[in-house]
Amino acid sequence: MLSEFNVIERFFARPTSIKKASTVLGIGDDCALLSIPEGYELALTTDTMVEGVHFFAETNPEHLGHKLLAVNLSDLASIGAKPMSVLLALTLPRVNEEWLEAFAKGFFSLADEFSVDLIGGDTTSGSLTLTVQALGLVARGKSLLRSNARVGDFIYVSGSLGNAGLGLLFLQGKTALQSSVAMTQFNTPHPRVDLGLKISIFAHACIDISDGLVGDLGHILKQSQVGACIDWLALPLSDDVRAYIQQTGDWLMPLTAGDDYELCFTVPPELVALVPQYCHKIGVIEERKGLRINRFGLISDLVGKAYEHFS
Ligand code: ADP
Ligand code: MG
Numbered sequence: 001m002l003s004e005f006n007v008i009e010r011f012f013a014r015p016t017s018i019k020k021a022s023t024v025l026g027i028g029d030d031c032a033l034l035s036i037p038e039g040y041e042l043a044l045t046t047d048t049m050v051e052g053v054h055f056f057a058e059t060n061p062e063h064l065g066h067k068l069l070a071v072n073l074s075d076l077a078s079i080g081a082k083p084m085s086v087l088l089a090l091t092l093p094r095v096n097e098e099w100l101e102a103f104a105k106g107f108f109s110l111a112d113e114f115s116v117d118l119i120g121g122d123t124t125s126g127s128l129t130l131t132v133q134a135l136g137l138v139a140r141g142k143s144l145l146r147s148n149a150r151v152g153d154f155i156y157v158s159g160s161l162g163n164a165g166l167g168l169l170f171l172q173g174k175t176a177l178q179s180s181v182a183m184t185q186f187n188t189p190h191p192r193v194d195l196g197l198k199i200s201i202f203a204h205a206c207i208d209i210s211d212g213l214v215g216d217l218g219h220i221l222k223q224s225q226v227g228a229c230i231d232w233l234a235l236p237l238s239d240d241v242r243a244y245i246q247q248t249g250d251w252l253m254p255l256t257a258g259d260d261y262e263l264c265f266t267v268p269p270e271l272v273a274l275v276p277q278y279c280h281k282i283g284v285i286e287e288r289k290g291l292r293i294n295r296f297g298l299i300s301d302l303v304g305k306a307y308e309h310f311s
Pocket of ligand 1: 008012013026027028029030031088089090118119120121122123
C-alpha cells in the first residue's frame with residue numbers, strides 16, 4: 001500500500017506538472033511560491049465535491065478529476081481571469097491506485113489544456129472529498145463582476161441550457177431519455193475560459209451557471225440592484241432538452257437545473273456585435289426588480305415559478 005508521500009510522488013508531482021514561469025516553487029516544500037506579474041490582480045476560488053452530495057458513489061474517477069478542475073476553472077472564467085495554478089486537497093477513504101490513476105488522468109488532461117500548474121495540495125484519509133483551489137490572473141481593474149449589470153444591457157448565455165440537468169435526471173432514473181450531449185455536459189463540462197477572457201474587454205456583468213439560470217442570473221440582478229425579463233423563445237436548448245420538455249411539459253428544467261457551467265453575461269446594446277456567435281441573447285436588464293419570462297406573449301414571475309419547481 002502506498003503512503004501519502006508516495007501517492008503525491010506517483011500521481012501528482014509529475015515532472016510535467018510545472019511549466020509556467022510564474023511557478024517559482026511547486027510541489028514538495030511547505031508552500032508553493034508564485035510570481036505575480038506587474039499590473040495584474042490575483043483571482044482565487046475554491047470548490048469542494050463530496051461523495052454522495054455532489055457526485056454519486058462509483059462515479060468514473062476520470063470524470064471526477066475533470067469535473068473538479070472544470071468547476072474551479074469555470075469560476076475563473078466568469079470573472080475574466082486567465083488560469084495560472086491550482087492546489088488539490090484529496091481526502092480518500094483508502095489508497096486505490098486504479099482510482100487515483102484515472103482521477104489524475106482526467107485532472108491533468110484538463111490542466112494541460114489550460115496550461116495550469118498543480119503547485120501543491122494536501123492528502124488525508126476520510127470520506128471521499130475533493131477540493132481544488134484555483135488561482136488566475138486578471139488585468140488590474142478589468143475583472144467581470146456580478147454587480148455591474150446596467151439597465152438596458154442585453155443578457156447572453158453561451159452554449160445551451162439544461163443539458164447537464166437532463167443528464168442528472170437520467171442518472172436519477174427520473175427520465176428514460178438517454179442523451180449523449182446531456183451525459184457529456186454533466187460528466188465533463190468544459191469551462192468557458194476563452195470566452196471569459198474575450199468578453200472581459202466589453203461585458204458589464206458575468207456569472208457561470210452552476211446552480212441554474214434563474215438562481216445565477218438572480219445573483220447578478222440582486223448584486224446589480226436591477227431586474228430582468230428573458231424571452232422563452234430565445235433560450236438556446238438542445239434537441240434532447242426540447243424532446244424532454246415535449247414529453248414532460250417540464251419547461252422550467254433548463255432554467256433551474258444546474259451544472260451546465262456556461263457563462264451568463266450582460267452587454268451594453270452598442271457593443272453586442274463583439275459577442276461571439278456561440279452565445280445567445282436571451283433577454284434584457286430592466287429597472288423593475290425581479291426576474292420575469294415572456295412565454296408566448298404572457299409575462300410571468302420566474303422566481304416564484306422556480307420555487308414551485310423545487311418544492
Ligand atoms: P505539509 O505536511 O507541510 O502540509 P504535506 O506532506 O501535506 O506537507 O505535502 C507535501 C508536499 O506535497 C507539499 O508541497 C504539498 O503542497 C504537496 N501535496 C500534498 N498533497 C498533494 C496533492 N494531493 N496534490 C498536489 N500536491 C500535494
Ligand atoms: Mg499537508
